Amino acid sequence: xxxxxxxxxxxxxxxxxxxxxxxxxxxxxxxxxxxxxxxxxxxxxxxxxxxxxxxxxxxxxxxxxxxxxxxxxxxxxxxxxxxxxxxxxxxxxxxxxxxxxxxxxxxxxxxxxxxxxxxxxxxxxxxxxxxxxxxxxxxxxxxxxxxxxxxxxxxxxxxxxxxxxxxxxxxxxxxxxxxxxxxxxxxxxxxxxxxxxxxxxxxxxxxxxxxxxxxxxxxxxxxxxxxxxxxxxxxxxxxxxxxxxxxxxxxxxxxxxxxxxxxxxxxxxxxxxxxxxxxxxxxxxxxxxxxxxxxxxxxxxxxxxxxxxxxxxxxxxxxxxxxxxxxxxxxx
Numbered sequence: 001x002x003x004x005x006x007x008x009x010x011x012x013x014x015x016x017x018x019x020x021x022x023x024x025x026x027x028x029x030x031x032x033x034x035x036x037x038x039x040x041x042x043x044x045x046x047x048x049x050x051x052x053x054x055x056x057x058x059x060x061x062x063x064x065x066x067x068x069x070x071x072x073x074x075x076x077x078x079x080x081x082x083x084x085x086x087x088x089x090x091x092x093x094x095x096x097x098x099x100x101x102x103x104x105x106x107x108x109x110x111x112x113x114x115x116x117x118x119x120x121x122x123x124x125x126x127x128x129x130x131x132x133x134x135x136x137x138x139x140x141x142x143x144x145x146x147x148x149x150x151x152x153x154x155x156x157x158x159x160x161x162x163x164x165x166x167x168x169x170x171x172x173x174x175x176x177x178x179x180x181x182x183x184x185x186x187x188x189x190x191x192x193x194x195x196x197x198x199x200x201x202x203x204x205x206x207x208x209x210x211x212x213x214x215x216x217x218x219x220x221x222x223x224x225x226x227x228x229x230x231x232x233x234x235x236x237x238x239x240x241x242x243x244x245x246x247x248x249x250x251x252x253x254x255x256x257x258x259x260x261x262x263x264x265x266x267x268x269x270x271x272x273x274x275x276x277x278x279x280x281x282x283x284x285x286x287x288x289x290x291x292x293x294x295x296x297x298x299x300x301x302x303x304x305x306x307x308x309x310x311x312x313x314x315x316x317x318x319x320x321x322x323x324x325x326x327x328x329x330x331x332x
Contacts, residue, residue: 006324008284008314011174014216021219022179025212047211050218057221058158060169060186067209069154069172069183070096075205076168076185077150078196080126088122090130092300094152097128112303115254117141129163132156135300135313136252137260154183158224159232159257168193173213177318178220182213232258235316238325242314245329250306259316263332264301268310273332282331285313 014022025046047065055063066072073096081087081100087107089097101107110118116138126148132139134155148167153160157175169186173179185205187193195203236258243251243261250264265273270286277284287298301308312332316325 006282006320006328007317008282008320008328010285010313010315011180012177012317012319014179015177015220015223017223018178018216018220022212022216025215043211047214050214053218054184054221055186057225058171058184058186059161060188062187062190064185064187064204065209065214066183066185066205067181067213069170070094071206072170072183072185073097073152073154074100075196076152076170077126077128079187079193080148080150080167085125086123087126087128088124089128090118092116092133092303093128093130097152100128112300114305116252116256116300116304118144120144121146126150126167128152129166130155131160131162131169132257133300134260135298135311136262136304137257138252138254139256155257155260158221158228173217173220176217176221176224178217179213182209182217184217231318235259235318235320238316238320238322241322241325242329245326246332249332252301252304252306261314262298262301263312263314264298264307265310265312266307270310270312273310273312277328277331280331282328284328285315286311 051063051065055061073094077097077100081104083105085106087101087104088110089101089107090112091109092112101109108122108124110120110122113119116133116136117140121144124147127145127150129145129149130140130152132155137155139156139160142163145163145165147165149163149165151162151166151169153162153169154172154175157171162169167188170183171186172183236255239255239258239261243255246263250266252262252264255261274284274286298308298311301311314328
């Protein structure tokens with residue numbers, strides 16, 4: 001294997017500050033926050049303080065931690081969805097959302113156009129609104145959003161504000177350089193949302209999240225927000241550079257999030273392409289952005305009229321250099 005020349009994978013090593021915060025939290029041995037003890041009270045204070053900081057950075061109230069982002073996505077919808085309600089989602093959405101649509105008696109799937117935008121303003125009671133697509137980075141036009149919105153902000157994270165009429169929103173810590181295994185459900189109005197599983201208390205979450213990972217997520221978000229505009233301006237220029245040099249290929253357009261882009265290839269095996277890039281120390285991804293195990297053709301690229309059997313998904317991290325980007329283009 002050649003020397004490592006660039007990580008364009010969706011995940012990157014955690015920063016020293018984040019690793020230190022997580023390590024300290026694990027070594028301290030934080031107790032279960034919801035129990036009655038002195039250590040539990042300290043853990044509860046830590047949890048509440050970190051959630052408050054994350055809420056401030058994201059600009060949302062009522063933040064609930066989850067370990068599994070797919071559960072958070074489902075709860076964000078099912079907590080509002082009633083049998084008599086009309087539910088809508090786009091055809092490019094997460095498989096969890098598609099499954100809810102198939103199981104709900106009154107639901108519609110909205111088409112998307114070649115620019116990755118939904119083609120109509122849905123007439124519904126609850127709309128699963130993907131703020132930005134995790135494969136292409138394309139940001140959805142918020143003018144089409146109406147009614148109750150269950151927002152998927154796992155790709156947009158702290159970069160894109162939520163629509164003004166959002167009801168729930170799910171964030172994932174790794175979108176701002178935090179650890180995997182910790183996500184957050186924000187509720188605009190807790191009284192209108194109900195825990196969708198059988199319960200006897202006032203649960204809002206299964207409760208099996210890691211407090212040290214929550215601490216790491218808070219530290220990572222604080223780091224992420226520093227000089228964000230300047231960092232994103234640089235990433236946008238690198239994104240444009242890749243698109244210009246690979247203009248003969250099928251790069252999903254337009255640019256949305258500054259750090260994401262996807263290329264669809266004719267008659268190319270995406271898994272083999274990723275493997276060959278790995279051999280020269282370049283790490284990117286193929287298949288669905290929702291799951292590393294899902295190597296099926298991309299529904300999103302197909303809906304946009306782009307080749308979808310072989311695709312390459314590129315993530316630009318804050319520390320990527322122009323030299324690494326040029327090497328990536330050369331190797332592709």
